[in-house]
Amino acid sequence: MNKSEMNNPHMDSPAKPCKAIKLILLLVAAVPLLAGCWDNKDINHRSLPVIMGISLTEENQYKVYLDIPATNETSSVSIVSETGDTINEIIDDISMNMETQVDLLHLKIVIADKRIARRGMEDIISAFNRSRDISAKTLFAISDQPLDQFFSEMQAKSEQSGSIIYDYFEKNAGWNPQLADTRVWQLFRSIHSYTHDVIVPIIRSGVSTSIECTGSAIIKNGRMTGQIGTDETLVANAFYGKSAFGKIEVMDSATVQITSNRLTHQSWLKDGKPYLRSHLRLKVTILDSRGHPTEAQINEKLEELLTLRLNKLFRKTQKEQADILALGQYFRKHLTREQLQEWRSGYYPNLDFKLSVTTVIENRGNLKNL
Amino acid sequence: MELKERLAAYFDGNADYFNVDIRLLQYQVQMIGLDSLVDLPQSIASLQTQTSNLDHASLQPAALLNILGKLVEPKLEAIVPDIMKGNLILFEPKSGTCSSVLPIPKNVTRSVTSPETENTLYGASSAFQEDVDTNIGILRKQCSGASMQVETYKVGKHHPRSLFLIYQEDRVDSRLLRSVQAKIKEGQDQEVHHIQQLGNMLGMNPWSFLPSFNMTELPQNAAHSLQQGKIVCMIDRYPFAIILPSHIMDMFRLKDDYNYALPFMYLIRLLRIIGALIATIIPGLYVALVSVNPEVLRLQLALSIANSRQDVPYPAFVETLLLLIVLELILEASVRLPKSVGPTITMVGGIILGQAAVSAKLVSNLLIIVLAGTTIASSTVVGFQNSVTLRVFKYVLIILSAIYGMLGLLAGIVVVCAYLGHQTSMGVPYLSLPAFNKKDERNG
Numbered sequence: 001m002n003k004s005e006m007n008n009p010h011m012d013s014p015a016k017p018c019k020a021i022k023l024i025l026l027l028v029a030a031v032p033l034l035a036g037c038w039d040n041k042d043i044n045h046r047s048l049p050v051i052m053g054i055s056l057t058e059e060n061q062y063k064v065y066l067d068i069p070a071t072n073e074t075s076s077v078s079i080v081s082e083t084g085d086t087i088n089e090i091i092d093d094i095s096m097n098m099e100t101q102v103d104l105l106h107l108k109i110v111i112a113d114k115r116i117a118r119r120g121m122e123d124i125i126s127a128f129n130r131s132r133d134i135s136a137k138t139l140f141a142i143s144d145q146p147l148d149q150f151f152s153e154m155q156a157k158s159e160q161s162g163s164i165i166y167d168y169f170e171k172n173a174g175w176n177p178q179l180a181d182t183r184v185w186q187l188f189r190s191i192h193s194y195t196h197d198v199i200v201p202i203i204r205s206g207v208s209t210s211i212e213c214t215g216s217a218i219i220k221n222g223r224m225t226g227q228i229g230t231d232e233t234l235v236a237n238a239f240y241g242k243s244a245f246g247k248i249e250v251m252d253s254a255t256v257q258i259t260s261n262r263l264t265h266q267s268w269l270k271d272g273k274p275y276l277r278s279h280l281r282l283k284v285t286i287l288d289s290r291g292h293p294t295e296a297q298i299n300e301k302l303e304e305l306l307t308l309r310l311n312k313l314f315r316k317t318q319k320e321q322a323d324i325l326a327l328g329q330y331f332r333k334h335l336t337r338e339q340l341q342e343w344r345s346g347y348y349p350n351l352d353f354k355l356s357v358t359t360v361i362e363n364r365g366n367l368k369n370l
Numbered sequence: 371m372e373l374k375e376r377l378a379a380y381f382d383g384n385a386d387y388f389n390v391d392i393r394l395l396q397y398q399v400q401m402i403g404l405d406s407l408v409d410l411p412q413s414i415a416s417l418q419t420q421t422s423n424l425d426h427a428s429l430q431p432a433a434l435l436n437i438l439g440k441l442v443e444p445k446l447e448a449i450v451p452d453i454m455k456g457n458l459i460l461f462e463p464k465s466g467t468c469s470s471v472l473p474i475p476k477n478v479t480r481s482v483t484s485p486e487t488e489n490t491l492y493g494a495s496s497a498f499q500e501d502v503d504t505n506i507g508i509l510r511k512q513c514s515g516a517s518m519q520v521e522t523y524k525v526g527k528h529h530p531r532s533l534f535l536i537y538q539e540d541r542v543d544s545r546l547l548r549s550v551q552a553k554i555k556e557g558q559d560q561e562v563h564h565i566q567q568l569g570n571m572l573g574m575n576p577w578s579f580l581p582s583f584n585m586t587e588l589p590q591n592a593a594h595s596l597q598q599g600k601i602v603c604m605i606d607r608y609p610f611a612i613i614l615p616s617h618i619m620d621m622f623r624l625k626d627d628y629n630y631a632l633p634f635m636y637l638i639r640l641l642r643i644i645g646a647l648i649a650t651i652i653p654g655l656y657v658a659l660v661s662v663n664p665e666v667l668r669l670q671l672a673l674s675i676a677n678s679r680q681d682v683p684y685p686a687f688v689e690t691l692l693l694l695i696v697l698e699l700i701l702e703a704s705v706r707l708p709k710s711v712g713p714t715i716t717m718v719g720g721i722i723l724g725q726a727a728v729s730a731k732l733v734s735n736l737l738i739i740v741l742a743g744t745t746i747a748s749s750t751v752v753g754f755q756n757s758v759t760l761r762v763f764k765y766v767l768i769i770l771s772a773i774y775g776m777l778g779l780l781a782g783i784v785v786v787c788a789y790l791g792h793q794t795s796m797g798v799p800y801l802s803l804p805a806f807n808k809k810d811e812r813n814g
Contacts, residue, residue, distance in 0.1 A: 020577060042660055103664070
């Protein structure tokens with residue numbers, strides 16, 4: 001403020017608001033021109049589907065199921081379905097026929113039919129990534145039974161809560177390390193990466209529980225090529241470092257819990273043949289034991305069992321040329337990009353992979369003797 | 371005799387004007403003053419006691435009047451201000467000498483009371499609610515060092531008032547002091563009846579959303595500010611100490627905090643900062659989450675919010691504004707109304723309106739919680755004028771959130787921060803941190 005203004009505060013104060021008001025009016029007038037979200041819909045005018053199911057009809061059309069938890073007291077969940085040629089078209093159709101707008105931002109799980117999984121899901125995954133309203137973090141699962149049946153049984157069971165399946169996969173609710181945990185972005189990566197494949201959980205509606213897991217599907221390039229059991233999934237998860245805590249391992253004589261795991265790798269290439277030596281160190285706690293095995297016996301059996309399981313898993317994936325343990329990652333520094341393109345077909349089947357497992361029994365489950 | 375008539379003519383419309391003759395020693399003296407400010411009988415008695423001990427013969431009228439008071443020119447212009455101040459004028463007509471005497475005043479002030487607008491917990495509870503001399507007296511007791519200076523200025527042409535500038539010589543920033551002194555001297559002709567006029571005189575931006583002054587009723591706060599090197603202003607008949615300049619930390623700091631243990635002091639200040647953030651951000655966050663970006667919410671929360679918003683006819687923006695305005699009305703009403711009616715407003719507003727608005731499905735349950743939290747949080751900051759500031763910023767964030775969602779909320783916070791950063795108070799940036807008062811060994 002300059003001197004003359006200071007001497008005449010009553011002179012300058014009327015001028016200032018006038019300028020300010022003009023500025024504010026200008027700003028207000030500019031608001032409609034800006035790309036503001038005037039088409040905002042309040043949360044109660046949106047349907048928030050949690051689960052999307054995708055299956056194929058006889059005419060090779062997609063059939064999409066949406067599991068929408070209800071926001072009123074009378075019902076808990078509603079399942080809507082529609083058929084069409086593309087997924088986005090179907091969602092649009094559903095949205096048109098519903099009283100609220102379908103908003104896929106909260107979608108947590110995508111369940112694909114086994115038929116689709118075997119045929120290839122590249123189109124679906126790219127569609128998810130293109131339409132930006134589906135989060136890349138969305139979980140992926142494959143259904144062992146027809147989706148019609150799956151969803152109708154789900155609806156019958158979800159009397160109280162509409163989000164059973166969501167809780168089933170939720171890390172702080174129902175998730176167990178025997179369950180694969182694969183997101184849409186990981187599937188996308190597996191399609192476009194030369195050295196990375198994924199496993200996807202296979203579920204079906206259970207007899208006494210709502211959902212049952214029957215193992216995991218091996219997905220290569222977006223296509224299901226094989227299946228592994230829950231035990232092998234557990235080992236795979238341990239290999240990824242995911243299963244670190246709260247894991248239970250059953251043997252003839254004892255059950256142990258993995259408390260932490262650590263992996264080291266050594267890779268080299270000799271005469272065009274890849275060699276990999278991995279060492280898995282596990283710290284375990286004994287939960288229960290039958291008879292009185294010694295610690296050494298338990299360690300030995302555990303190491304034997306884990307090595308066997310992992311080797312079995314490895315051979316299976318080697319046969320199917322699907323690198324679900326992402327072992328190719330360790331050869332990225334040895335191979336050129338052109339050579340990496342051949343990883344799955346050229347190098348992986350010849351991979352000499354030896355895994356050694358060391359287990360350390362951290363404590364005997366608070367008991368003095370075994 | 372001419373003076374008496376002229377005075378009588380001047381005070382024609384004032385019923386409390388008196389001009390009585392009394393006898394002091396051997397002289398006949400006129401006593402002139404205002405009945406409403408001077409206790410006449412007591413003053414006469416006091417004057418007569420004083421004079422009865424004096425030596426009769428040798429004393430001239432001028433000498434006598436000089437003993438009793440201060441000699442003034444026997445002119446209307448010289449006498450009237452003294453009378454208006456509440457002084458007593460003694461006029462000896464024969465010699466034409468005139469003197470202004472400090473009388474025994476009518477008691478028009480109360481004794482020191484406890485604060486009305488600021489509550490203290492574990493602190494001295496006397497307040498600046500009296501006339502300015504008492505107030506300065508209270509302050510002097512709080513701040514007993516030798517370096518406290520009290521400067522006085524007469525401001526205003528038609529209704530002059532005294533403005534006191536109080537500072538600690540060894541702590542105040544001399545540049546700040548000089549600029550305040552210069553501004554007051556420059557604007558001495560301006561009337562200062564309220565804070566806006568004072569702000570005008572000191573060259574503050576009248577359109578600023580931030581408080582240009584911190585006002586306090588508590589002597590300990592004023593004394594603390596003096597120690598920090600700030601300047602305290604007092605206006606005659608204005609029951610607050612006005613502290614210059616004001617800072618962001620004045621929102622969160624209180625002298626009484628030092629009466630807690632150190633960890634609690636910092637926790638309490640942290641709580642006030644959190645309160646300020648909640649009060650400004652939460653309503654905007656609600657609007658952004660409910661209408662623009664519900665994907666940020668956890669699924670369970672999203673479902674329960676959607677459930678509680680079932681059948682609410684308005685968009686979240688309108689809903690929030692609706693209830694916020696009602697809340698502002700309640701707040702304003704409970705400030706305005708006498709204490710006996712205030713609780714009624716609170717009850718009607720809180721219980722009847724809140725419950726009815728939810729059951730009528732005008733607003734959602736969650737919004738009631740959000741707004742209650744906001745209102746409570748905005749009052750955690752120190753000083754009512756600061757909580758008014760927070761109340762204003764809240765609306766900026768709501769509007770931006772309604773248009774651009776979370777992005778708008780974030781942009782709004784940036785805008786508010788930029789605005790705060792742009793403001794200065796007497797040349798000191800509003801956001802300057804305790805570096806300003808580094809002379810205070812406790813640094814805050």
